[in-house]
Amino acid sequence: MTRGEGSFVRDHVTRPVRADDEEIYRLMKPGGTYLDVPEHLRRYRSDIFDDKYVRLSFEGLSRTITAHIAKDGYWYIHPREHRTLSIREAARIQTFPDRFRFAGYPTARYRQIGNAVPPLLASAIGESVISALGTVSEGSADLRARTVPESSFRDDLLAWFSTNRRDFPWRQTGLNPWETLMLEMCLHRTRADQVSQVAERILHLGGTPRQFIENFEALRSTLSTLGLHWRAEKLLEAARHIEERYAGRVPDNWQELVTIPGVGDYIASAVLCFAFGQHAVLVDTNTERIARRVLGEEGERSRWRRRLALHDLAGPRGSSPEWNQALLDLGALLCTARVARCEQCPVRAHCRTGATSL
Ligand code: SF4
Numbered sequence: 118m119t120r121g122e123g124s125f126v127r128d129h130v131t132r133p134v135r136a137d138d139e140e141i142y143r144l145m146k147p148g149g150t151y152l153d154v155p156e157h158l159r160r161y162r163s164d165i166f167d168d169k170y171v172r173l174s175f176e177g178l179s180r181t182i183t184a185h186i187a188k189d190g191y192w193y194i195h196p197r198e199h200r201t202l203s204i205r206e207a208a209r210i211q212t213f214p215d216r217f218r219f220a221g222y223p224t225a226r227y228r229q230i231g232n233a234v235p236p237l238l239a240s241a242i243g244e245s246v247i248s249a250l251g252t253v254s255e256g257s258a259d260l261r262a263r264t265v266p267e268s269s270f271r272d273d274l275l276a277w278f279s280t281n282r283r284d285f286p287w288r289q290t291g292l293n294p295w296e297t298l299m300l301e302m303c304l305h306r307t308r309a310d311q312v313s314q315v316a317e318r319i320l321h322l323g324g325t326p327r328q329f330i331e332n333f334e335a336l337r338s339t340l341s342t343l344g345l346h347w348r349a350e351k352l353l354e355a356a357r358h359i360e361e362r363y364a365g366r367v368p369d370n371w372q373e374l375v376t377i378p379g380v381g382d383y384i385a386s387a388v389l390c391f392a393f394g395q396h397a398v399l400v401d402t403n404t405e406r407i408a409r410r411v412l413g414e415e416g417e418r419s420r421w422r423r424r425l426a427l428h429d430l431a432g433p434r435g436s437s438p439e440w441n442q443a444l445l446d447l448g449a450l451l452c453t454a455r456v457a458r459c460e461q462c463p464v465r466a467h468c469r470t471g472a473t474s475l
Contacts, residue, residue, distance in 0.1 A: 126215055128204035128226060132190060142199040147174035170194060173202075179210045184231035187224040204230065212237040249425060250433050270411070270467040271432055271440070277463035278443035281450065285309060286316035287391075288442065294367035294392035295326055295359065298377075301384045301391075302352055307343050309449070315339050326356035326365050351379035369393045382420075387441075396435035398427040403448035410452060413469030 134142070141154050151159070151169040161169045172194040173179055180192045190201025202210075204219065204226045212235045219226035282288075287300040299319065303312045322336050323329035329336060333353055340349040355377050359367055367388065368374055374385035386397040398404070400423050408426040409415070431440055451458045457470060465471035 126205055128208065128219065129206070130223070131200045131203045132223075134200050139199050141170060142172070142194055145170065145172040145194065147172055147196045148177055168192070172196065182207050182211050182231050184228045186231045187227040207231070211235045249428055270430065270464050271434065273463045273467070274443050274447065275439065278439070278446060281446065282442065283309070283446050283449070285313050286320065287312075292320075292392070293324070294369070294388060295329075295356075295365075296320055296324060297392040298355070298367055298380070298384065298388045299323060299329070299352060301387045302348065302355070302379055303340070303343060305348070305384065306345060311343055315342060323352075323356075326359045329353070329356040330360065348379075354378035355380065367392065369395075371397075390436065390438050390441055394438060396431075396437055397441075398424055398431065398436045399441050399445070400424050400427060402454070404444055406454060407444060407448050407452050410457060410470040411464065411468045 137158065137160075141158050144155065144158070145153055149170075149172045151161070151171075154170060169191055171180055171192045173196045175196045182193070186193060186202070186207055193202040193207065194200070195202060195206075204223060205215070207227065207230050208217065208219070209215070211230050211233055213230070213233075214236070217236075219229050221229075287297065287304075292300075300312065300316060303316075303319065318339050319336065322332040322339070330353065333349075336352075337349045340352065358377050359365060363373075369389070371385050371389060374380055374388060375382065380388075383399060383401050386399050389395040389397045390399070400420065404427055405423045408423065408430050411430060412426055414426065427436070430444075434440075447462075447464070451462050457474070459465050459468070459471040459474045462468065462471055
């Protein structure tokens with residue numbers, strides 16, 4: 118071995134081995150534990166310390182390297198040699214590159230290694246966070262390939278939205294949280310233009326949970342024009358629930374919102390976003406369709422993967438009310454379930470599906 122800085126292996130120094138320990142090591146097979154040590158050689162109670170000694174195996178996984186390795190190396194007996202691991206061997210298991218130096222006495226170096234988050238694990242977590250935030254990781258071709266250039270996507274979408282937005286009564290400012298929740302429940306599985314026609318009357322008669330309960334009979338006939346006849350009863354349950362549990366005030370957190378009858382993940386997120394100004398992604402078939410087309414991802418995905426994809430699209434500035442409305446309008450006007458009008462689309466330059474249709 119040369120001693121050039123690139124090839125010299127530091128810290129490959131092992132601890133001295135007691136004679137009685139060496140006798141034990143010689144009797145242990147790779148993968149063996151303290152239970153394999155003959156009775157007359159045991160210094161510790163085997164009913165408490167059944168794994169006081171562990172001999173590693175070249176075929177198996179190492180035990181997790183912990184700071185305890187600084188005290189003794191009995192959990193890390195070398196698979197072939199009758200000794201415990203050196204500092205450098207422990208560091209390699211923790212995925213430290215050989216150029217990495219540790220400081221202090223040998224026990225301090227072992228402790229640093231045992232307390233460390235393995236660099237490759239930290240790297241994997243960091244890349245996942247970067248991916249979730251929608252930013253591009255330098256040096257990660259894979260991430261670059263699958264991450265949308267969020268700022269341009271966002272800017273182009275919002276610029277288009279500023280002149281193409283759909284105006285609905287529920288998009289006017291000044292609605293209270295109950296009004297937002299009520300109209301979101303009306304929009305469930307119902308066309309926006311249908312709800313738009315009766316929204317003013319619903320808001321007039323049911324502007325608070327109490328008013329909704331008091332005017333329910335009049336509201337029932339109006340709500341029946343939207344279809345889904347169970348909806349009126351569900352709204353009445355929701356109004357009573359909010360009156361009884363929250364003194365008429367709609368809660369401002371997801372955990373409590375989803376306990377309200379008729380309120381699921383989408384409506385809870387919509388209320389948080391549009392009524393309380395919080396950043397919340399809206400996961401439904403329309404937003405998911407856009408994310409899938411833009412990111413070029415095929416096939417079924419779990420709900421958390423769909424949520425993650427929408428966070429990817431929103432980027433670090435998050436799912437603001439304006440962002441969510443823009444995404445919903447894109448899905449309603451251009452990127453519809455029936456047809457993708459890519460030639461008119463403001464985000465085509467950032468869309469994998471749009472790129473293939475050029
Ligand atoms: S480019 Fe086409 S597929 Fe992509 S978001 Fe726009 S309409 Fe949808």
